[in-house]
Amino acid sequence: GAGVSQSPRYKVAKRGQDVALRCDPISGHVSLFWYQQALGQGPEFLTYFQNEAQLDKSGLPSDRFFAERPEGSVSTLKIQRTQQEDSAVYLCASSRRDTSNQPQHFGDGTRLSIL
């Protein structure tokens, strides 16, 4: 079946604008994760959902970052009043069951550039 799909693939915004990034996980996957990856670095955890419940948002860098998954499938990561340091690739991943021994399936990411 289809993998994890993220849109848009590229987003350019001016500093101060709000952006919304979308993630379509693999159908039926319970867990959904958002990561931020700076150039040349490993990903950094942002937040995690079990179905529609946001169980861990400890990695969100500020209150400008907000994520939701209202029906337990599609998720949106919103960044308000963007800053230049928000420029990064935002990766979404899903896993089939909500246990710790599950591989995560990643989308190709959204590359966000803040001018």
Added chain:
Amino acid sequence: SQQGEEDPQALSIQEGENATMNCSYKTSINNLQWYRQNSGRGLVHLILIRSNEREKHSGRLRVTLDTSKKSSSLLITASRAADTASYFCATVPNAGNNRKLIWGLGTSLAVNP
């Protein structure tokens, strides 16, 4: 913040040679996973090794885990040009109901034809 470190940071080998990458981490873990990332793409899961396992194989991949040294290695045998990518280790900390992956900085592997 990053959990671990991979070494080397970059590795260049010829096709047919073996490639070994190492990963160290800081805290007690539930499991350790290795992922591959091609340029401009998402990460692809390669192999998961649980904290009570010492070695695991999958095709041309061999992973070892030494929890006493908090380290893991990934061996790719008989490398191919298509193996060129960045390789990351990631751990699930052994605390509470942790699900998030904590990542290292990655090893950039170039396999020359």
